Amino acid sequence: MSLPPAPADIFAHLRARIVEALRALLPEVPEEAFARVTVEPPREAAHGDMATNAALVVGKAAKQAPPKLAAALAEKLTALPEVTEASPAGPGFVNIRLDEGFIRAQLGVILAAGETYGQGAPRPGRINVEYVSANPTGPMHVGHCRGAVVGDALAALLAKAGHEVCREYYINDAGAQVQALAYAAYWRYLQALGTTLTEDEYAQLIPGGLQYRGDYLVPVGEALARHHGDALAETGTAHGPGLAGPDRWFATVRETTVAMMMDMIRDDLAALGVQHDIFISEAAMVAEGKLDAAEAQLNAQGLIYRGVLEPPKGKTPDDWEPREQTLFRATQFGDEVDRALRKSDGSGTYFANDIANHLGKIERGFDALVHVWGADHGGYVKRMQAAVAALSDRRVSLDVVLAQIVHVVKDGAPVRMSKRAGTYVTLRDLIDEVGRDAVRFTMLTRKADAQMEFDLDLVVQQSRDNPVFYVQYAHARCRSVLRAAGEPADLAAAPLDALTDPAELALIRRMAGWPRVVEAAAAAREPHRVAFFLNDLAGDFHLLWNKGREDSSLRFIQEGDPEGTRARLALVAATAAVIRSGLGVMGVAPVEEMR
């Protein structure tokens, strides 16, 4: 009896064998009954390599007692060459022990695939992942950073799982904030021309006051002065160059400023290694009439009406008064209240523009939409899901991943964040302080919706406490061994019988679970699972390494035993490949040595 060829995913392989066995045992049971069958490593290693709930899940449809069905299934599975033992257990589990040669053969698969190990087969359906989408009103700060990293890693994870992914940045360049930005840039322009107005005097003259006082707008003002001279200003006033009517300068200033801010943001993103495939401008979209199109479509579906909303219960704003607005029937799609599309003055709400944006995505043919938002936008999720459901006739899904606040800590004390320029931590500051890879990895060591402390001291610390270091160190150790062995070629074909130690087999089993982790993490939209997997994998490897300190027969390079050495080097090379595969998803560069 010879083993089957090593499969790309041993869990999927076993699941397929189990379902086949069930079909043979229960020909009258419909296929849907098998959908909930899972194969996973049992918590208790003594129970074997894998366990399946098949008999428990199918028992009802088969009208059989699970323990009895489990026994029959176990007998079938025992007949498989790759299974050395299958036994019914507990209320109806089947525990499975795999042939060690079958497990070892996974190394050949890993080495043949290299860093692409874990790559899922192409799946139907295109996914749009929107992330960052910071307002183009200034440099990126740490608050944006987590969403950027989570979004980027999630997009990579979905691609790894086999999805076709589009990475999108939505530029909020149409609202009041951008208007305030233009006025702030205009102030720097007047300064560049030599106005004698003071900052406070200027702030008095403009609507809403001077909101953006950071000096990052100085270059914008200078650029405007350089290209337009004093043509955008009122000349000959008591202050020299002064405030002119908006129609003379506003469109020009706004456009230049947004473009320069986006250049700055793109530079920040590049420093973080974050990529987007497409940038969508809110202003451009409105100009194209997308808002009207979206409203017309919803109107045609009978989902729009004029009405007055109740004040929010328990907390009525001081200036609340009943106003008639154009409303969207979000309640028909699971939201608590209907939501305003147009303000009482008839202009579109931000929500309306966002609906238009989503109509655009649906029209571009995506089957699933994913957003990464700050947790402060949590209250916005239901209405957006309602809108997407309405616009797509419930065909397109919208998942929102909420990224919680990051508290930066240094020397045990919180680093203060303030919107006033100069006192807040920019993304650049953070990258300069600890490096891009430490930032990215650390941002993924916690579930996105859990608050996180970013300890500037810890992330550069070289110790077990620091997962960035721990994982990188494992990779560096692998590389060090392979260098010492003279970078052997063709390890995928190495005979592997020498790998028999429990620690060696545990390492292989861990790596064999990587495709499964990719699939599950992608389905759950949880890129942090990759960081935890790598931490566990590094732990398995360090454990084996440390055993080699005690027991020299477990060291990787064995003088006088070329075949055993090649088997171990295959194990080491596979470990390095899987770590690189995982770091690739996280966007972290593996290191060759610790320096």
Added chain:
RNA sequence: GUCUCCGUAGCUCAGCCGGAUAGAGCACCAGAUUCCUAAUCUGGGGGCCGUGGGUUCGAAUCCCGCCGGGGACACCA
């Protein structure tokens, strides 16, 4: 008041579309430590999984109530 996320070891957190005796790191205790890369290693103690009900053969996981914490709550973006 409504919605939402959270509550797991002393600390920081995994596990959650139900599955067998609930995990990791740190901290603590006890040992080891002239090692392919040093930035340690091995072992141990430690838990009414916030709480009270419910569903189920089976609940940290699903449902409802309560307690405690974060966030969001017409027209802003």
